[in-house]
Amino acid sequence: MHQHNIYYNNEPDFIKLAESYSSLKKYIKFNRYSKQGSINFKDPRACRELTYALLWCDFKIRLEIPLDTLCPVIPGRLDYIHWIEDLIFSNDNKDANSNDNNNHNNINANLSVTGIDIGTGASCIYPLLACKLHPEWNFEALELNERSYEYAKDNVSRNNMINQIKVRRVKNEQKNVFSLLLKKKKKINCGSEWIESLFLTNNDSINNQTLYNNLLRQAIIQPDYTFCMCNPPFYSSEEEMKQSRELKVEAPHSVCTGSNNEMLTEGGEVQFIIKIIDDSVYLYKQRRKAIKKICKLMKSTNDSKHLQKKIYNKKLHKKGLLLQWYTSLIGKKKSIDPIVAYLKGIKHIKEIKTTNFKQGKTVRWGVAWSFKTPPL
Numbered sequence: 001m002h003q004h005n006i007y008y009n010n011e012p013d014f015i016k017l018a019e020s021y022s023s024l025k026k027y028i029k030f031n032r033y034s035k036q037g038s039i040n041f042k043d044p045r046a047c048r049e050l051t052y053a054l055l056w057c058d059f060k061i062r063l064e065i066p067l068d069t070l071c072p073v074i075p076g077r078l079d080y081i082h083w084i085e086d087l088i089f090s091n092d093n094k095d096a097n098s099n100d101n102n103n104h105n106n107i108n109a110n111l112s113v114t115g116i117d118i119g120t121g122a123s124c125i126y127p128l129l130a131c132k133l134h135p136e137w138n139f140e141a142l143e144l145n146e147r148s149y150e151y152a153k154d155n156v157s158r159n160n161m162i163n164q165i166k167v168r169r170v171k172n173e174q175k176n177v178f179s180l181l182l183k184k185k186k187k188i189n190c191g192s193e194w195i196e197s198l199f200l201t202n203n204d205s206i207n208n209q210t211l212y213n214n215l216l217r218q219a220i221i222q223p224d225y226t227f228c229m230c231n232p233p234f235y236s237s238e239e240e241m242k243q244s245r246e247l248k249v250e251a252p253h254s255v256c257t258g259s260n261n262e263m264l265t266e267g268g269e270v271q272f273i274i275k276i277i278d279d280s281v282y283l284y285k286q287r288r289k290a291i292k293k294i295c296k297l298m299k300s301t302n303d304s305k306h307l308q309k310k311i312y313n314k315k316l317h318k319k320g321l322l323l324q325w326y327t328s329l330i331g332k333k334k335s336i337d338p339i340v341a342y343l344k345g346i347k348h349i350k351e352i353k354t355t356n357f358k359q360g361k362t363v364r365w366g367v368a369w370s371f372k373t374p375p376l
């Protein structure tokens with residue numbers, strides 16, 4: 001467990017918890033092994049009540065989820081968030097390359113953090129927890145399933161976080177996973193901040209080449225979002241899901257309440273994550289192309305108004321999307337190699353990281369990738 005996790009070396013005391021959260025009381029079981037009491041982890045109602053109790057007592061989060069959706073195991077969800085903190089705030093990003101102005105990871109140390117949760121589920125658990133830990137963070141929470149989307153929205157309002165977390169309904173899973181955010185970017189009439197500053201700083205002529213180069217550099221290295229995260233549906237079929245349960249030597253620690261949309265996806269998690277990778281590459285290339293065109297235009301004109309008009313007419317400032325870190329959870333060990341091999345085959349990718357999250361008998365893995373800075 002991550003050292004920043006509040007449950008690190010600090011297992012919840014169920015009896016104390018039930019004293020503060022009375023509806024948990026009826027689910028508490030005593031046995032001779034545990035002084036702290038326990039619950040029946042095979043009972044979905046008991047698991048859900050435990051999640052509600054932990055979220056309320058430790059985070060002041062009120063949750064409501066249907067019994068037949070995934071009941072988030074809080075310590076595990078926290079571990080993934082803490083790993084993302086490590087990625088975005090790590091010294092590698094801030095200091096090790098501090099002389100490297102071309103590294104888009106550096107710039108973000110001073111910027112606000114906006115995350116994207118792909119498949120936020122009914123609980124909207126990652127955005128809620130992350131924004132409680134970091135009240136200055138913002139989230140875009142994307143969800144395909146209509147009922148989960150409605151629940152996620154209600155959970156955000158219930159916790160007065162509508163200003164921090166935007167829940168968005170994905171209607172077409174075939175489209176680029178980031179397409180709703182691209183649409184949002186396109187709707188912003190004034191264009192991106194960097195392009196505005198490019199023109200506001202010097203309205204008459206492009207005579208200060210250094211200034212312009214610096215602003216353009218900002219445009220290239222500044223990500224639109226800090227990170228994305230995803231807990232994908234792991235399995236390709238009910239058969240595979242069944243087999244995986246049967247393969248476990250010991251009985252699963254707790255009941256799995258996930259419904260089909262949460263557990264199953266065509267091609268399983270490998271295909272799901274590879275689609276996120278492909279979508280990220282496509283948008284990176286779009287942005288790279290647009291920046292190349294802007295550079296060409298800058299060479300051909302000395303008139304900033306003319307340049308501005310051309311950029312706006314060609315919508316170059318709205319093209320592509322770049323995140324500092326793309327991440328996903330991986331549910332099966334055998335999925336890591338094909339995903340990492342796929343990432344290694346993409347020449348624009350600068351860094352690939354993997355990790356594991358161990359919690360009791362359950363192990364999950366994490367994968368993260370970031371792109372090279374597009375060339376000036």
Ligand SMILES: C[S@@+](CC[C@H](N)C(=O)[O-])C[C@H]1O[C@@H](n2cnc3c(N)ncnc32)[C@H](O)[C@@H]1O
Pocket residue numbers: 070071072118119120121122123124125126142143144145148170172173177231232233234261262263
């Ligand atoms: C395993 S669940 C994770 C739910 C939640 N994030 C959690 O960790 O408990 C996967 C979620 O992704 C959603 N989903 C599947 N495909 C999606 C897509 N293309 N875009 C957005 N959400 C999707 C599913 O409906 C489901 O709610």
